[in-house]
Amino acid sequence: MTDGRTGTADRIAEVALRLFTPHGYAGVSMEQVRRQAGVSNGSLYHHFRSRAELVAHLFLGGITEAQELTLRTLSQAPDAEAGVRGVVAAQLNWVEQHPELARLVYSDPHDEVLLAAEPAFGAHNRRYVEIVSGWLDTHMRRDTLTRRPFAVAHALWAGPTQEFCRHWLHGRSPLAPHEAAGDLGEGAWAALTAPGTKRGME
Template sequence: MGRPSRKDEILQAALACFSEHGVDATTIEMIRDRSGASIGSLYHHFGNRERIIGALYLAGIGQYAAMLDAGLEEGMGAEAVVRLFVTCYIDWVVAHPDWARFILHNRGRVEAGEVGEVLREANRQQGRRIAEMLAVHREAGAFRELPFELFHSVVIGPTQDFVRNWLAGRTRAQPGEYRELLAQIAWDSVRA
């Protein structure tokens, strides 16, 4: 694997600053100092602090989406797809807890900011890919009757709630301990 790009180094420095000081308390100067980048480089790559926040958010959800896409295979069974949604989410969060915390706490800010439309479009594209994969199983009768808008919440909701508690330090159990159980609960909740 090659050396991270300057842009990636700045984003990782920003994430470290946001994790240590909070998003609102972090200044562009703090990010500059942490990354070793010049102010000119920061502004060249991002333009302002809000765009750094947006870029970091998009990079995180993009990384998770790529991990999920890499696990999805043509002809995958309904149960395997549902389980993958849960296990991929847990695996990504465990590997990137600061990034996950950042994403969980900053969605509204990013949606309302300069990159909000980019985020909405990324979510629409990912949603379409998932919907196409699920449609085959839905048509085959593999899932119980649920409004499509509710399906994602039923599948990932319990896992997301547990992970939020773990990220906030409200549980000692590690998400990996319940990875397979949460995947089974998701499948049991939606199977026909």
């Protein structure tokens, strides 16, 4: 059962997300959030001391959820191909199911928001990079994936999917994310694999 304190914070966060999605960080005040959430000033500032802290809470929650989905997908993948394709499909599905939160995650956060998200944001990112780079390195050492620096491999893997999602989130794609999963997964696998790699074989 959710306690009153957690329930109030969740309600404030849900209202804030609905407001920030169409209006952006600069376009929403804490007073607007307070009125829409139906809470007192004391309750609002008890949970979130500033607008930056409130958006940081949403941003950190969204990016952590997306990163944990990737890590879970990799932990369950039987081979490199399943991992590469599975992460692409999982991220596309997540964006389609959580468009408001995805818009925030895929935005360029204000410096105040990034500052408010630390040190948790840095800790989550370091853990994500450590696990994903370790997974990539394992398959690179097996010569299943082409040996590349982590930043390059990750960009080849996730970059096209992220770009597609940005277009879809802004209404510029006639395809829903799940409809693009096959082609984007194929592109990611082709970009990461070593020449001569056999599908499903390691």
